[in-house]
Amino acid sequence: MTPATVHPSAIVEEGAVLGGGSYIGPFCHIGPEVVIGQNVTLKSHVVVTGQTEIGDETTVFSFSVLGEIPQDLKFKGEKTKLVIGKRNRIREHVTMNTGTEGGGGVTRVGDDGLFMAGCHVAHDAQVGNRVIVVNSAALAGHCVLEDDVIIGGLSGVHQWVRIGKGAIIGAVTMVTNDVIPYGLVQAPRGKLDGLNLVGLKRRGVARSDITALRAAFQMLAQGEGAFQDRARRLGEETQSDYVREIVDFVLGDSDRSFLTPG
Template sequence: VVTGQTEVGAETVIHPFAVIGGIPQDLKFKGEETRLVIGARNRIREHVTMNTGTEGGGGLTRVGDDGLFMAGCHVAHDVQIGDRVIVVNNAALAGHCIIADDVIIGGLSGVHQWVRIGQGAIIGAVTMVTNDVIPYGLVQAPRGVLDGLNLVGLKRRGVPRADITALRAAFQMLAQGEGAFQDRARRLGDETQSDYVRQIVDFVTAGSDRSFLTPG
């Protein structure tokens, strides 16, 4: 079922029993006209639900291009999803989440409201994510813990070896350096010449409604 104020991009395939564009599951919603915009070439499998936005959240839920949303997953109101994102079976994204490009969210995982997940991060199966995840982070365990970098994903995308080495060093500084997490990131920004490390610095210093997942 495709309903409501919903736009679906070219070559996106929606499988049976999905409900796309349903009203938000938010008690504050009073029937305002809000939207869901889905990009091109997405694959949306059976029993997926994607809701429109809310007036208080900007009125728009957005899904990028080339994503895969496996059976039973949920995209709540006002979520913003980038390109090439994979959401595995029965994972749920709560309202207002921001999911950057190339993220993978494992099956049966839950992402808390307002959480940001940075580019190229991977969330293991059956994981609760309650705080922001840095770009290229690897999150595991039932209660999400930042457990390293998504090295497999970096290599698959052809990231240069020098940048992977720089990312590893940056992770060690973030994990073990002195001072607050944001202060460590600022020091990285003063030292790095890697654009990939700069993405982490910019993500951490941008400000957020949530704290950050840190190494356990």
């Protein structure tokens, strides 16, 4: 394995671990507890600090700051982590903070994500695989984003909110409650306006499953009883694994209520 390449102007503190084939560009600063995987590229002027791990083949663009302490007044200097997976693209001016003791201690980002310029991932957030966070969007503390979620530009996700697999959040949207898998949310105060049909079709989901999802959405919107009661009935009736994902999400643990169909 080719050893890491470090630009002469970069500072890599003693104790940091640099994977083979990695490149640390001009004026980067790497802290002593940082672990960088193989073939990672830090373009220039990147700060990586704290107990931070960056997975293989990730590229971090200029002026990003990864692993700084949380923006949380309850944080008292406890040892916490930021763990970033493989093959992520982290664009200019992105910030990702470590966790807090009260939130489990780890902020975690999955694999193959795209974090566009100026977006923020706060303490204790749990971000899945293939997630896209568009320019200047912000994820508050303790958020959970499941796989294949897209967050539109200039949007905000409230603390403790869960966003289910395959959901899409439109631009300039504030999300204050949980979003079901494959949901489509838009409007300044986020409203659940339908399903992410474009995303489902792009992933090659079978027509029968899309039809089942549309029927499930209608039942959640117009069925009798409370939202959770409708979800339980769906679980008893459905044969679709995709609908089952929605049911399990709605009936799972949450610290927020749900965005419900209008």
